[in-house]
Amino acid sequence: LDQELTIEERNLLSVAYKNVIGARRASWRIVSSIEQKEEAKGNESQLGQIKAYRDKIEAELAKICEDILEVLDGHLIKSAESGESKVFYHKMKGDYHRYLAEFATGDKRAVSSDASLEAYKAASSIATVELPPTHPIRLGLALNFSVFYYEILNAPDKACQLAKQAFDDAIAELDTLSEESYKDSTLIMQLLRDNLTLWT
Known part of the structure; x- marks a missing residue:
């Protein structure tokens, strides 16, 4: 993995992760919206189950994001040679930290948000030039x-x-x-x- 991926390989990797994460982000939004409605109704009996399911989705989301971020930081960003690749991978890093920030709270949200901002800024400074x-x-x-x-x-x-x-x-x-x-x-x-x- 320490050599530059071809454009096709890069796109396949991106689409594969996008599909996996996309389904769970959609599920998380639906479950969160149901949770808010039940909370508003004061429906305590349902809330425990809903929250447990939301926690399960969040654990899956975190795992997927951490996996791809590890590949980006450990291999892809380091071995990127063209300006296009560098922008692509820094943008991707920004995206997956953003997905973590979507459901995280407190300090975890702040850490993911900061990391996302830094990655997007890095991508932007290269993109503007290259x-x-x-x-x-x-x-x-x-x-x-x-x-x-x-x-x-x-x-x-x-x-x-x-x-x-x-x-x-x-x-x-x-x-x-x-x-x-x-x-x-x-x-x-x-x-x-x-x-x-x-x-x-």
Whole structure:
């Protein structure tokens, strides 16, 4: 694992983990929402079971995040050579610390949130230098980093500023859009715009 993955291998790894984590994040949201409703009703008898199930999902989420973060820190980030790979893996690191911060509380949440912020910042500083504003990985980073500001740091102004900047920068350089990434890039630009509409 200490040699650079091919683009295909990198994408397969990312999609595999995204699928595994995505299902559990969705379950966690549903169970948390049920828990809040039962709490509001004062339905004590159900709450124990619901909480136990939520704890089980959280343990699975934590394990998946810790596994991929270990691979990223132990191998992938170290062996990344191209600017694109470095951005990809730092962004991924930011994403999985963000997923930990979504359900963590207290000190654990603060630690995950800080680690996520650092990883996103590292990815951004490389992306700004190495990738054009229309590059799907740079746009995807801006999308996820802005969601982090909005959802985890409760900083809607910063989230909007980041998303708007990424969108405007990409629009200004639409002529650098490569044919093979046209669909990916324009889709992410649309998502950035959707979020801006939602957040303002």
